[in-house]
Amino acid sequence: MKKLINDPTRVVEEMIEGYIKAYPKHVRQLAENDRALVTAKETRNGKVGVLIGGGSGHEPAFIGYVGAGMADGVAVGNIFASPPPDPILEATKAIDKGKGVIYIYGNYAGDVMNFGMAAELADLESDIRVGSVLVTDDVASAPKEEKQKRRGIAGEFFVTKAAGAAADKGYNLEDVVRVAQKANDYTRTMGVGLTPCSLPQTGKPSFELADNEMEIGLGHHGEPGIEKGDLLPADQVVDRLMHDILIDMPVESGEKVAVLVNGLGSTTNMELYIMFRRVEHILRDKGIIIHRSYVGSYSTSLEMGGASVTITRLDEELAAFIDHPADCPLYVQK
């Protein structure tokens, strides 16, 4: 597959270099570790630090969400691979202002081990308190009774949003963790894949789908989903995704939700709005109130084709945090 790159082994370094040069008022790279980026505005004293991170290739996640009202720091891994403990630990030290740091990351074996090792080191070496919330929003990745095995995908945006706002409001670490955990518990995502992406280093497609096929429940790194079938019209695909989401997490008539229709990389905004249109129909029919909507590519998989729908139930507390302003290089909300 074609890519505009120089050296496949240097794509992450060169992306970071371009990114920090593009947004010097927002982010800076730590001298201690070039895979650790933190807010250029220095985390406020007394504020809980919010640290996100994971593999590269999901841009604008995760680097794009460092900024006011969102995360204070990000650890950047290789493509689709968890960062090692070092950048996590260095970012932790940089954003700890005496009130501790929350780690928010997707539930993948690698992330669990690396962030886990970093949390232990932060405690042992630097006496920094770390709370962790693992995002598990992907309905397709494991049955409901094994929710702790589910992987984290686009819904991480809402978990980061809620935790970032809570930290910005001055909540203490326990409460920021509680809010993030609640946001995760109230969030469900399901996706569909149409075309594969390819890793710069192998150049080969991450999976195979025929021209007339789609894959329901496809993972964020091309992990096979729950079923392959003929490509259906957008409405029928959305019906299927929404059906599985609402079976898994019933939402009552009159309840408020936040909606994210997320593109995986090469799917156009046109297609995403066509999908959102159907999501809105379904929710309106059920008397569910859309409090706020997000449509666009918030968390991608390189040039993968496809999309996901995320629904987050909002109680009063979460609704206020979803409305909280944010100012990040790749996401601004007033």
Add this chain to the structure above:
Amino acid sequence: MKITAAEFKTFLKNVVTMMEEQKDYLCELDRKLGDGDHGVTMSIGWQAVNEKLDGELKDEQDCAKISMLAGRTFLSAVGSSVGPLYATGFMRGAKAIQGKLELGDQELRDFWVAFVDGIKERGKAEVGEKTMIDTLQPAAESLQTKFAHTNDFVASFTEAVKAAELGMESTTGMLSKRGRSSRLGERSLGTKDPGAASSYMILHTFLTTITSAQTV
């Protein structure tokens, strides 16, 4: 049997070369089970180790320090899930041979037993879950049993590598229960686990390194 720090470094160098050769094969296995990058990840990690071998470790004579830095370097270069796993192996192995300039039969046995124990503890996987533990656990058991009777590392490790190969092959028929591929269910059947394959390659490379060193 004794190996020197130079021979230990030769082993690591041989792994570097072998991983470059096997990179595409490991990616191919991983494409069927995950995101297709296992070979790339191993290559990134071992190339970083290679740089240390040519740099900081060039004159290092302490086997434990070599193993420790190899582990830390691999971890920092790759992260991922194999980073903490292999790094823990090499770092725990290092702890078992602290201060040793040469490794005799007993130290070599202790190194590999600690290597496997470390990985097991970090990954919390059991035999039968289609992971590198399916290769490593039978190898460590076979090594310990045979060594207890013979005190002969080369003979015991030869058996261990055979057990590792059987373990690796057995993953083809297993349902994945760990990591990303565990979400595949039945679709994980029929493909060898890439981690089981790469860990077998490392053990096998160690065996060929020490047996060729012996005949020289």
